[in-house]
Amino acid sequence: MILVDDLHKSFTAKKVTVKAVDGVSFEARDGEITGLLGPNGAGKTTTLRMLYTLMKPESGKVLVDGIDVATDPERVRRVLGVLPDARGVYKRLTARENIAYFGELHGLDAATIAERTERLSRALNMQDFLDRRTEGFSQGQRTKTAIARALVHDPRNVILDEPTNGLDVMTTRGLREFLKQLRGEGRCVVFSSHIMQEVAALCDRIVIIARGQVVASGSADELRALTGQDNLEDAFVKAIGSEEGLHA
């Protein structure tokens, strides 16, 4: 369960201040997939970075399973599994060693790591390349390794930043099934995307972000009703006020 209340964040570069996140609030429940939908540069990644404690919000509050991100970031990171926008893997380590490294940093023992690795590699279908060094991995293999590594500590909450970016159709389908599986296990799943079809196909709850603000939120049906459009695509365009971000 993740609660986000009125987040603000701005960046100053060369004396120009840009408001990246300007009052974002939403709620992501357990056993649901929540999608952050918005065009590139809308503030999705910055919002997520504040959720997983990489950045400090200027104002506003984030509660993960009731723990305040501002007061106890380390405990928050323990209950979070994160696939950031940057998902580099260590190329001189095998996929298994990459996963084990993060398991150890989470304080898990070797037996637990081995058992979780086994389970995740089956769920993500990575047996073929699990013991290969990640140098020369395809984009899909790298993403799978990064996801497995992010979930090795069996977190209740999962945050994924554009997880399907750069993946082919088959891998994307496999990944969607995996996210549904996570939801089925009662986890709270938050992911961001700029592709409307993907969000529509997967999410129980959609939060549309544009220019650092939440412009609409709710289930697909609620969004259609809210904007008075029958078609979700039209609803999205109406909500963000432009046609950018429609192209998948």
Next chain:
Amino acid sequence: MKTLRAVMTVMRKELRDIFRDRRTLVLALGLSPLLTPILIIGLGTLGESRARSQIEKPLELPVVGREHAPNLIAWLEGQNVVIKAPPKDIEAAIANQDEDVILRIGPEFAQQWRKSLPAPLEIIQDSTRQDAQIPVQRLQGLLSGYGGQTGSLRLLARGVSPGTATAIQIRRTDLATPEAQRGRMLSFILPYFLIIAAFLGGASLILDATAGERERQSLEPLLATPAARGAIVSGKIAAACMLALISLLLTLLAFKLGALLSPTVGRQMEVSFPAIARLVLILLPMVFIGTTLLTYLAASAKSMKEAQSHMTWLMLLPMLPTIVLLVNPVKTQMWQFAVPFLSQNQLILKVVRGEVITAAQWALYLVAGFGLAGLLWFAATRRYQQEQLAISG
């Protein structure tokens, strides 16, 4: 406890990572232990054999106007000097380094000599040429010997004791220990090589693990784990220090081996195991100072390229004290043991020359060295707390 475990985990991973990168490892670990002894032993042997051959070999001396002083020429030939015909263009021969030194005897020499007046001789040389110094000194020694001998004979012939003309007599007593005399040749290069091995021995690892990790986009996921940032950066520093330490030990062992194989260096340097242990202790703070400084710089760098470009001035830094001492030699004073690079330089020389380092000097040095390392470590971990650190690209 939790923090220590994270430090160990990060350190193990970074070491495993670099040990799988064979080429980088060979360059990081192999180059200094291989090159440094070869260079120093080579230079030592070369320098000594050159000096010996220049001292013992017959001195080839072109003489202009030899017909004006046949007695002097005959005497010189009796002193292991081979008299040659002078080159056509004397100045060009010196400038082109065809000849080290040329003696010119003027036509007025014989006349002055007969009148018992000082007879002029001219030594033509290039004082900036290092390798011509020994021949010039030999010639000067011979000529003043000849002059003194003849002067004494003239006084004796006039019934005066030669002692009358010698108002003072200078005798030199050189108190430099034999070890110090031998170590002189090495005193300029050895500390530099050892300090560099310690100071930058972990550079390849730490640059790759900080700026490189950021560039490869794996830092953000790492910082999303519960491990504290201070623990992560400390683990990386620890791994780089291990690497630098291994490199340093290999370099010192290579010296030991080189000293056993080459009698020249064995005589020029103190390379017993206790001496090597003292060198390790001297260079240990340098390992920490170098690695933490690099971590601090790399953490502030925007890219790997920027981080690597720091290496240029870092390579020059350990040379500064040597250059300053060369231009402005100062006596060994207590404060010098608190100045980085200068203190290492002085202490390494003390060990190599077989001199005693007092307890107070050790204490000041170790407190100052580890204190600076601790300060830099603190600065590096502070850098890792910064928000923009994790965001790459």
